[in-house]
Amino acid sequence: MTTKSASQYSNRLSNVADSRSExxxxxxxxxxxxxxxxxxxxxxxxxxxxxEIVDNWExxxxxxxxxLSSSLDESMKQSRLTILENRVTQLEDSSSTIIASFAPERxxxxxxxxxxxxxxxxxxxxxxxxxTLSASGDTHEEAFENLKDIIxxxxxxxxxxxxxxLGPLPRRQLAVLSDFLQLDD
Amino acid sequence: MGRQITRELADKIxxxxxxxxxxxxxxxxxxxxxxxxxxxxxxxxIRRGSQKDQGHDHIPGQIFVNAHFAKLLGQCPKSRAQWIxxxxxxxxxxx
Numbered sequence: 280m281t282t283k284s285a286s287q288y289s290n291r292l293s294n295v296a297d298s299r300s301e302x303x304x305x306x307x308x309x310x311x312x313x314x315x316x317x318x319x320x321x322x323x324x325x326x327x328x329x330x331e332i333v334d335n336w337e338x339x340x341x342x343x344x345x346x347l348s349s350s351l352d353e354s355m356k357q358s359r360l361t362i363l364e365n366r367v368t369q370l371e372d373s374s375s376t377i378i379a380s381f382a383p384e385r386x387x388x389x390x391x392x393x394x395x396x397x398x399x400x401x402x403x404x405x406x407x408x409x410x411t412l413s414a415s416g417d418t419h420e421e422a423f424e425n426l427k428d429i430i431x432x433x434x435x436x437x438x439x440x441x442x443x444x445l446g447p448l449p450r451r452q453l454a455v456l457s458d459f460l461q462l463d464d
Numbered sequence: 465m466g467r468q469i470t471r472e473l474a475d476k477i478x479x480x481x482x483x484x485x486x487x488x489x490x491x492x493x494x495x496x497x498x499x500x501x502x503x504x505x506x507x508x509x510i511r512r513g514s515q516k517d518q519g520h521d522h523i524p525g526q527i528f529v530n531a532h533f534a535k536l537l538g539q540c541p542k543s544r545a546q547w548i549x550x551x552x553x554x555x556x557x558x559x
Contacts, residue, residue, distance in 0.1 A: 401467040402519030413522035414493070414509055425492055429509045432490035436507075446505040448528070448556045 372398035385463040471518035476538035
């Protein structure tokens with residue numbers, strides 16, 4: 280096993296550092312800081328002196344790289360699996376249902392309103408897609424009840440407004456809601 | 465995925481869009497109504513409650529933008545004018 284002077288390598292590192300910055304001094308070297316969240320930034324660190332350079336360093340390096348590569352593969356597989364598991368949980372917690380009644384509110388339901396409820400990771404969002412109306416809730420049931428509240432409120436509010444004051448979206452929402460609801464006199 | 469739009473952000477989005485808040489029509493929500501001139505362009509519900517982190521992920525769909533755009537509206541980089549331009553592009557404003 281032959282060894283090379285560690286200080287030779289250290290000196291070479293120092294020379295590179297010196298040429299890049301006059302701030303380099305003593306045993307410090309200028310190396311890129313890849314840990315920075317913004318970008319690669321240069322920073323001063325204490326140089327690490329290798330104790331010895333072994334003969335079969337190329338073989339060892341290759342083995343280490345192979346090990347690192349398979350470890351990265353494994354961690355990528357694990358994170359993809361976690362993403363898929365989360366997606367499956369979201370799909371399992373999503374559902375379709377209908378609004379069959381607004382009782383005891385004074386509104387007549389002409390036909391059932393289709394509702395899609397999806398889990399977003401923390402909350403549930405219930406949507407009546409035809410009318411572009413949605414509401415959130417901490418639970419499946421709360422999102423459903425909140426959507427009923429929004430549907431009623433929007434329908435009552437838009438029904439009382441002059442059609443000239445409704446833009447394209449509210450006008451369409453009112454038209455769709457009128458197919459499903461009728462205010463009791 | 466996690467919660468994108470909190471109650472706090474919902475209030476900021478309403479404020480950024482200069483929404484008029486109707487507090488009487490709904491039992492569980494304050495209804496934010498966004499006008500352009502005298503015309504109502506969009507509306508969305510803000511859940512009543514004191515929790516600042518209450519989920520409001522339904523809002524992006526109500527104002528016809530994605531969650532990222534809605535977040536930027538609340539956090540500042542996106543302006544009301546940019547949202548109005550977005551709505552105009554989508555044909556959701558009167559000519």
